[in-house]
Structure formats: C-alpha cells, structure tokens
Amino acid sequence: MTRSSSRTMHLATTYAGIGHDVAWWDEAAGSQMGFQDHAYLARRAEEAKLDFVFYAETLSLYETNDEVVGAFFGGRPDSLALLPGIAAVTEQIGMIATYNTTFHNPYQMARMVGSLDHLSDGRVGWNIVTSAIPSTHPNFTAGDWLPREHRFGRALEFRDAVEGLWGTELVDLAGQHVRLAAAPPLGGPSRQGLPVVMQAGVSGESKDFAARTADIAFTYYTPGSSTFFDDVKSRLATYGREPDDLKVLPTVMVLVAPTDAEALEIAHAYHDRVANPGVVRALLERVWGYSLADYDVDGPLPDQDPDWDVARAWTSQAPALAERDPHKVVAGWRAICAAENLSMRGLVRKYFMSKIDFVGSYESVATRMQDAVESSICDGFVMNVPVQPSGFDPIFEEVVPILQERGVFRSEYEGSTLRGHLGVA
Amino acid sequence: MTLGRSTDDAPTVVGLALMSPGIDRSADRPDFRTAALHLADVLTGSSLVLLDEPAAGPRGELGIDPLTVAAFLAPLLPGTSLVPTVECAYWEPFFAANLVATLDHSSSGHAGWSPLVRAGADAAARMGATQLDASTLLDFEAEFVDAVRQLWDSWEDDAVIKDGETGLFFDVPRLHHIDFVGTHLRTRGPGMTPRPPQGAVPTVMAVVGAGDPRLATALDLADVLRLPASLVDDAVELAALLLAVDSHPRADRIALVATVVADDLELTDEVLRRRVADASAHAELAAVVVDVGARAENLATVVASGVLTAATADAPTLRTLLGLPRPINRFTRMEVAS
Numbered sequence: 001m002t003r004s005s006s007r008t009m010h011l012a013t014t015y016a017g018i019g020h021d022v023a024w025w026d027e028a029a030g031s032q033m034g035f036q037d038h039a040y041l042a043r044r045a046e047e048a049k050l051d052f053v054f055y056a057e058t059l060s061l062y063e064t065n066d067e068v069v070g071a072f073f074g075g076r077p078d079s080l081a082l083l084p085g086i087a088a089v090t091e092q093i094g095m096i097a098t099y100n101t102t103f104h105n106p107y108q109m110a111r112m113v114g115s116l117d118h119l120s121d122g123r124v125g126w127n128i129v130t131s132a133i134p135s136t137h138p139n140f141t142a143g144d145w146l147p148r149e150h151r152f153g154r155a156l157e158f159r160d161a162v163e164g165l166w167g168t169e170l171v172d173l174a175g176q177h178v179r180l181a182a183a184p185p186l187g188g189p190s191r192q193g194l195p196v197v198m199q200a201g202v203s204g205e206s207k208d209f210a211a212r213t214a215d216i217a218f219t220y221y222t223p224g225s226s227t228f229f230d231d232v233k234s235r236l237a238t239y240g241r242e243p244d245d246l247k248v249l250p251t252v253m254v255l256v257a258p259t260d261a262e263a264l265e266i267a268h269a270y271h272d273r274v275a276n277p278g279v280v281r282a283l284l285e286r287v288w289g290y291s292l293a294d295y296d297v298d299g300p301l302p303d304q305d306p307d308w309d310v311a312r313a314w315t316s317q318a319p320a321l322a323e324r325d326p327h328k329v330v331a332g333w334r335a336i337c338a339a340e341n342l343s344m345r346g347l348v349r350k351y352f353m354s355k356i357d358f359v360g361s362y363e364s365v366a367t368r369m370q371d372a373v374e375s376s377i378c379d380g381f382v383m384n385v386p387v388q389p390s391g392f393d394p395i396f397e398e399v400v401p402i403l404q405e406r407g408v409f410r411s412e413y414e415g416s417t418l419r420g421h422l423g424v425a
Numbered sequence: 426m427t428l429g430r431s432t433d434d435a436p437t438v439v440g441l442a443l444m445s446p447g448i449d450r451s452a453d454r455p456d457f458r459t460a461a462l463h464l465a466d467v468l469t470g471s472s473l474v475l476l477d478e479p480a481a482g483p484r485g486e487l488g489i490d491p492l493t494v495a496a497f498l499a500p501l502l503p504g505t506s507l508v509p510t511v512e513c514a515y516w517e518p519f520f521a522a523n524l525v526a527t528l529d530h531s532s533s534g535h536a537g538w539s540p541l542v543r544a545g546a547d548a549a550a551r552m553g554a555t556q557l558d559a560s561t562l563l564d565f566e567a568e569f570v571d572a573v574r575q576l577w578d579s580w581e582d583d584a585v586i587k588d589g590e591t592g593l594f595f596d597v598p599r600l601h602h603i604d605f606v607g608t609h610l611r612t613r614g615p616g617m618t619p620r621p622p623q624g625a626v627p628t629v630m631a632v633v634g635a636g637d638p639r640l641a642t643a644l645d646l647a648d649v650l651r652l653p654a655s656l657v658d659d660a661v662e663l664a665a666l667l668l669a670v671d672s673h674p675r676a677d678r679i680a681l682v683a684t685v686v687a688d689d690l691e692l693t694d695e696v697l698r699r700r701v702a703d704a705s706a707h708a709e710l711a712a713v714v715v716d717v718g719a720r721a722e723n724l725a726t727v728v729a730s731g732v733l734t735a736a737t738a739d740a741p742t743l744r745t746l747l748g749l750p751r752p753i754n755r756f757t758r759m760e761v762a763s
Binding site for chain 2: 034076119121188
C-alpha cells in the first residue's frame, strides 16, 4: 500500500448505448433512457474525482439483412440533449461525447457543443469519429456521400471549422469537404478555451491525426504492450508538441469484487449469459450476411461460406482487427475451431465477446492499472462495466481510494475545467 | 368548437416565453452558466416555458442554442414543460428527432419543440448549403417535421422486451424503417432514441393568421399553433383563423396558444394582469404565454405578479397540460387496421 509513483493517471467512465455486451438482464441494470441513472453516474464519478464521463455515438441500430438485430442492446439518449442536464447537476467533472464528422453539420454541432461548453463553464470535449456501421448512411439525406479515403480530410476541415466557430472571428471556409461562412455562435470561447479533442483509432492515419490535433488518443487496451503509446507519442514532435500534450486513454472493461475468485466467478457467469443463442447468431450473421437460424449454436461453424461482400464490409471496419482480408479472417476462425474443438458459441465466447480487461479484487485491479500507467502502456483509462451504472460503484468506493492513497490518482480537483483535469491547457 | 380545451371552464394555462441568453457578455453580464442557473431559480414552479431563439449579435452570432438550454434546465425544473425553438433549415431530421425525444425522456414528458426554418443567405451559408427560396423552405420544413414525427413512431412503445429467456432485447417487428423519401430530405430509421413518453413531442408552430403560408403545414403536422398578440386582438382575423382550424380534420388535435406581449421597458403589474385577462377571455385558447422576449429583467415582474400557472405536484405532461391526446403510433394503427 505504500507504493508511490511519479506518474499519475486519468480516469473516466463510459456508458454503452448499443451492442451485445451490456448486461441488460441484470436486476441491478439501470435504465438507458432514465436521466436519473446518468445523473447518478456523473455525480458518483465526480465524488470520485474522475476526469470525465464519456458517451459514444451511434447513428443507427445494428442491422443484418435490413432488419434490426433483436439480440443486441440498443437505443440511447442523444448526448447533446443528455449532457446539458448532467452539466446542470454537476460542478467539476468533464463530459466528452462522440460526434461523427461525416454526418454532423459543423455549424450545428459547433453551436450545440459550444453552448454546452459555456453552460458547463469549460468542461466539454468531443471525440472525433469518421466511420459508422453500414446501416447508418440511409438515416441521412446525404447518404453514403463521402468515400472512405476522404473521411480524415473532412474531419480535419470539420475540426478547423468548429474550432473557428468556438473562437471570436468570423469563419469563412471553402475547403474540399467543408464550406461555410458564419459568425461564431457564442461570440467567443468558454473558460477552457477550446473543447478537448479526443480521437479514436489504431490505423497509421488515425495515430497521425491524433498526434496532430488531439488531446486524447482513445484506443484499445493491449496488456504489456507500449507499442501504441510509444508510436503515437513519438509522432507528436513532428507537430511541435510535447509527449504530455496527448493522453493515451484506452477503453477497458472492469469487473471488481472483494476477492479475485469472486470477480472471476461473476465474469464467467456474465460471459455465459452474454453468449446466448441470439447474440451468437447475430454476431456471426454480421459476417456471414444471411440468416443462421437453422444452425445449432453448439454445433460447428456453418460449412457454407459467408457472403464475401458482407464479410468484407465487416472486416474493413471491425475495431482492433489486424487482418482485413475476409477470406483470411474466416479461414483463421475455421482453423481455431478445428484446433480447439470450438462450437459457434465457443468461438464467439472466446473471440467475439468484449474481454474483461481488468477482473479481480479491488487491490489487484488497482495494482494492474497502476502498473499499466507506470510502464507507459497508457496515461489512464476510460472504464466500462458490464452492469450499468451500478457496476461503477465498487470501482468508485474501493478501487479509486486505493489509487488515491498510492498517490497515482487525484484526491481533489485542482481546477474546474476539463483541460485543467487533463493537464492539456 | 372542438379545439383542445375550448369548451369547459378549465382555466387557461398561463405560461412564459423568453429569448435564450444572447451573446451580450459585457462586463456587467454574468457568464452563460450563471445566467442559466439564475433562470432556473426564477422559473422554478412555472408550468410552461417557451425558449425562443436569442437575439442575434451584431455580426449574426446566433447565441446559445435553446434546446441545449432546455436540456440544462430540465433536471432543475421538474414538472415544468420546456419548449425550445429548434433551427431546422438545411439540417437532418434524424438528429432533431433523437434530440427532442431525449429531452422528452429526460423531462418525463415535459418537452415540446418549436421548429424554425430561417430564410436568407446567412442561414444557408452557415450550414454550407445552397440557399432555398422562402417558399421552397416551407416545403423543406414540412418534410422535416413530418420525418421527425415518423421517426418517433419508428419505435413502438413496447419495442423493448428484454426477454431473458430468449436473449432478445427487442421485439424486432415493433421497430420500423420509415423509409422517408421527400424532395429535400431522406431518412430510413428506426431512430436511435426510443419513442418519447408523450408519443409525439408537441410540435409548436407560430402562425400569424389565416393567410400565413405556413398554416397548411401547421394544420397538417403541428399540435400547437402559437398566435401573435396582434391576431388575438383582431376579431376578424382571429375568426378567420379559427374557421380554418375548425374545418380541418385534425382540429381536435390542435391547441391554440396566444402570445401576451411583456417586453415593455417599464412593465407594470397592472398592465400585465389586464393583458393576460383579456387574452385568457378567449375560450378557444388552451394557453397564453407571457412573452418577455429579450427583456429578461421583466421576468421578476411577471413571476411576482402571480399570473403564471404553477406546476402541479402531479406534474402532467405537456400534452395533458394543453388538453392534447396522446397520439396512436402510426405503425400500431396499421396493425389494428389490418
């Protein structure tokens, strides 16, 4: 308990709104739409002195064969109508939400996020995302308007536009992907200057974008590997920035209990429950592209090949996937199933479920988090939990105090803006 | 007369309208957060508040976004119905539908929205769009409001089943592609946000009289018509409008709300009471809103006068407050019909 460190960490929460890994069936699970559950989480996170609460954005429910996937959790409040309420009932905690730069309008987004930044007195950030699941584009008049190779170009111009609109000068841009002329809607910046920029992605283009423009690189957790951290931080010098100007914050699933054994038991039961037949079929149907209703999920993978166009669309955008050739990906799964004698459910259970990155006792999880930061794998964590929002309670009540006692996480806020919390002034 | 709240002796609801804070941040003005928290204090206990667009700054700065202000106020004002203006020109209905539905969820059914489509070159330039003429913009607005309302129906009320046995979260047939294809707008759905608690969040549209080119859209799609004070004072014009409303098939689904001007430099209690009493005497009105415009300093006078209807403990939804029925989901209706 006397370990100390010169490296302090940043901590945040995320509240999933879509997908298969939310334990909606749990009696303790809160309501996705009830404001009180979101307010509860933000207040508790603020008491624990966390940096921010994070909300992702999805602009479509998951669909396969033009039908919504019934086995996936879905539906969420829109962050721009949720976070202002959170801002009203909190004083210090930051709030970051995703905005897809391909589909949002820069002026409308700048006005709303700028309004939120002012109403929260400088506690806002935005997470730049450029791609979306395939069922997204039919929800918009513009449709599938922007080819993949232009999405980062649009994102850069979008960022220039909104940062101009958060300033004091008239904005007049005639870019390749963004053109607009407008007065800054709020007349000037909030107390933190510009909202914090977070950027997600693991491609070289993403890392370069983050190094050039972001305050937070949002990524996946890779135990024991500082490759991403070293890579993205080394790119900063190119843009005249210091290593501390960009924080690397991976998203992690956390499950804690009084002992390691209890935590593992809960985790095992959770994974058994998540890998129900509906979810197993739905996850594989997203790759196969046609109904697998006739297959026994406890039997082998379908002999029949996927619809390769659907499979390619999936492999091209699946997060944290090293191989993008759908034939190789599926061949790899077949090999794994043969070698390990896995059923469809077994494959999904082992390779498709969001793994729980930190599972264990309060003490052991605190130690592993501390180790990850000390060995320069990351600067902190955006934490997710299987049961929302009550799964955060033991983290706030048990894990955070250990980190505070060890001096690796703040015991009091030093400033009141999000930039202040993150040290990215 | 079958207009909302028109027949019985239920008292006319008296609400408030004001402009959201503008960009005047000169030294003696508080910051936006302080101003909004002060607003929450002043408005506590009010039943109905319309949040209009701020007065634009000298260079065309639009000021704070009313929907963001409404979402900020909602948890501080439980039981108060909040109706922000939402600028829709050249925007996507998919975003507006989710945002307004979220406000209705957060406020437990106390949201309304007032769509606005601004004409002019500036509005198009802000959004990076090719400018549409005023008449085409009215078509755009009609499509926008129609698409938003359809997206709210894209989730039936019981679409979420959370069946632990089968592992199904959704009853998939109760989620719908709306496949909206207009001249200006397209959206497929379903929306991201479940159907709002009020079924459809009341759509408030301002119309100036029977000759208003916006009236056709308002009668087809709005739940509330907001009338200017000048119309209520003009018996001939008012009668023409009432005739137009009453002869429309949706007449019993439309509430009329009249504006009472209260942005005078020196507003006295006596003048205010007389104006509210005069407007409230029109039995056709579901509500009157005392409009202080940008003159926020008049709020204290209005609140102190006691003319405003207080939010009640059982806090009915905005629909209940205005005597509007909860709409049946169009997809459920189709099912029943077949």
